[in-house]
Amino acid sequence: xxxxxxxxxxxxxxxxxxxxxxxxxxxxxxxxxxxxxxxxxxxxxxxxxxxxxxxxxxxxxxxxxxxxxxxxxxxxxxxxxxxxxxxxxxxxxxxxxxxxxxxxxxxxxxxxxxxxxxxxxxxxxxxxxxxxxxxxxxxx
Numbered sequence: 255x256x257x258x259x260x261x262x263x264x265x266x267x268x269x270x271x272x273x274x275x276x277x278x279x280x281x282x283x284x285x286x287x288x289x290x291x292x293x294x295x296x297x298x299x300x301x302x303x304x305x306x307x308x309x310x311x312x313x314x315x316x317x318x319x320x321x322x323x324x325x326x327x328x329x330x331x332x333x334x335x336x337x338x339x340x341x342x343x344x345x346x347x348x349x350x351x352x353x354x355x356x357x358x359x360x361x362x363x364x365x366x367x368x369x370x371x372x373x374x375x376x377x378x379x380x381x382x383x384x385x386x387x388x389x390x391x392x393x394x
Contacts, residue, residue: 260328261296262364264289264344279349279366289342293323293331300325314392315385322347322386330390332382334374343372345379347386353379 260279266289267273274292276283285292294304302325311321322332323344334343345362354361355376362379363369372379 260349260365261331261346262349262366262368263346263362263370264292264331264342265370266340266342268341277368277370279364279368289344293344296325296329297323310393311389315389317385320382322382322389324389324393327390327394330386330393332386334372334379334382341373343370345370345372345383345386347383348390350383353383 262277262279265275265277267275267284271286272288274285274287274289276285276292287295290304297304297307304323307323308321311323312318315321320333320336322330324330328348330347331344332347334345335341349364350362351365352363353376354363356371358375359371359373360376360379361369361371
């Protein structure tokens, strides 16, 4: 990934097949795999282990659930939904420009004008965003 093309988020695609939408600043890519397989691929590209990153995040942030994952200084993703949820999101906290509450959902705005609406409370998304930024600063 170059400096101009950053991952904004991963999202489970709804349909008969297992697909993951990978939204970048300049384009969207549909990966024919689960969200965990897509994330593992990105981690391996950066010589990182999913298990090690999760353990490190839990230890540094002192949290146990929905733990952010550090990939590189531009990419620290956090989950919005539990692992068993049919639709999962992993959002890159480093690319968020702002949040807006919309009922029980939250609109997440990114650096390039892109936005996504997630079915999660504003306070929860804000907390996870702050955890991912903290992790990014601690590990950069």
